[in-house]
Amino acid sequence: MNHDPASHSPAARRALVTGASSGIGAATAQRLTSEGWQVFAVARRAERLEHLAEHEGIIPVVCDVTDTEQVAQAVQQVAEAGGIDTLINNAGGALGVDPVAEGRQEDWRWMFEVNVMGTLNMIQAFLPMLREHGEGTILNVTSTAGIVSYEGGGGYNAAKFGQHGLTGALRLEEAEHNVRVVEVLPGMVKTDEFSAKRLRGDAAAAEKVYAGVDKPLLAEDIAEIITHAVTLPHHVNLDQIVVRPVAQAAQHKVIRRG
Numbered sequence: 001m002n003h004d005p006a007s008h009s010p011a012a013r014r015a016l017v018t019g020a021s022s023g024i025g026a027a028t029a030q031r032l033t034s035e036g037w038q039v040f041a042v043a044r045r046a047e048r049l050e051h052l053a054e055h056e057g058i059i060p061v062v063c064d065v066t067d068t069e070q071v072a073q074a075v076q077q078v079a080e081a082g083g084i085d086t087l088i089n090n091a092g093g094a095l096g097v098d099p100v101a102e103g104r105q106e107d108w109r110w111m112f113e114v115n116v117m118g119t120l121n122m123i124q125a126f127l128p129m130l131r132e133h134g135e136g137t138i139l140n141v142t143s144t145a146g147i148v149s150y151e152g153g154g155g156y157n158a159a160k161f162g163q164h165g166l167t168g169a170l171r172l173e174e175a176e177h178n179v180r181v182v183e184v185l186p187g188m189v190k191t192d193e194f195s196a197k198r199l200r201g202d203a204a205a206a207e208k209v210y211a212g213v214d215k216p217l218l219a220e221d222i223a224e225i226i227t228h229a230v231t232l233p234h235h236v237n238l239d240q241i242v243v244r245p246v247a248q249a250a251q252h253k254v255i256r257r258g
């Protein structure tokens with residue numbers, strides 16, 4: 001059986017990456033373009049996308065994924081610029097480390113909005129384009145927090161379990177439209193923003209998250225995995241990719257030295 005390789009050549013591939021202004025999203029946008037992809041880089045703040053726009057092959061799209069009107073405008077912009085075959089939902093985040101008993105309702109709402117509703121908005125908006133393409137791909141960046149709960153993780157766990165749940169349903173539903181659905185579930189990844197945001201700008205506390213950890217994962221590690229998953233021949237569906245640094249053998253077991 002010979003699968004047509006032409007449709008998988010990077011030159012023919014076009015992706016949209018959300019949360020692209022920093023961290024995993026920015027690294028993924030750069031990695032894909034370095035391999036010849038055309039990338040639409042989506043983020044809320046235009047100024048945060050400027051440095052990416054300098055890269056050949058990256059088209060900035062200013063859009064808040066939690067705002068359905070802005071998402072509809074993004075679809076139009078992307079369609080006019082040639083459309084996509086791959087949607088990478090990376091926008092998300094954590095806010096707070098409070099136990100469930102004391103979790104702030106506004107934090108939980110924000111986490112649901114950005115992780116679950118933002119992903120839903122993008123999927124609903126871009127699915128017609130992906131189905132029409134004939135070999136569409138959706139890749140959702142969830143988290144190991146979406147499959148294992150931990151103390152202080154309640155709100156983030158709830159949101160990521162939600163995003164993980166919708167990803168599984170989507171894979172079952174879209175197979176008949178030949179849209180593959182990939183889930184990448186990173187553990188501890190040291191980025192500029194994830195822990196700083198979660199810990200409300202407390203840089204010292206954010207640094208402590210990674211203290212003594214020999215080589216936490218970096219955004220580039222996840223970008224490499226994402227690029228591999230979406231570049232594989234389209235009939236190959238990596239359903240779930242759970243990835244942690246060696247030093248984080250489990251959510252509760254982190255090896256720290258020094």
Ligand code: 8X3
Nearest residue numbers: 143144145186187188
């Ligand atoms: C981030 C992974 O371990 O901080 O999505 O929950 S963790």
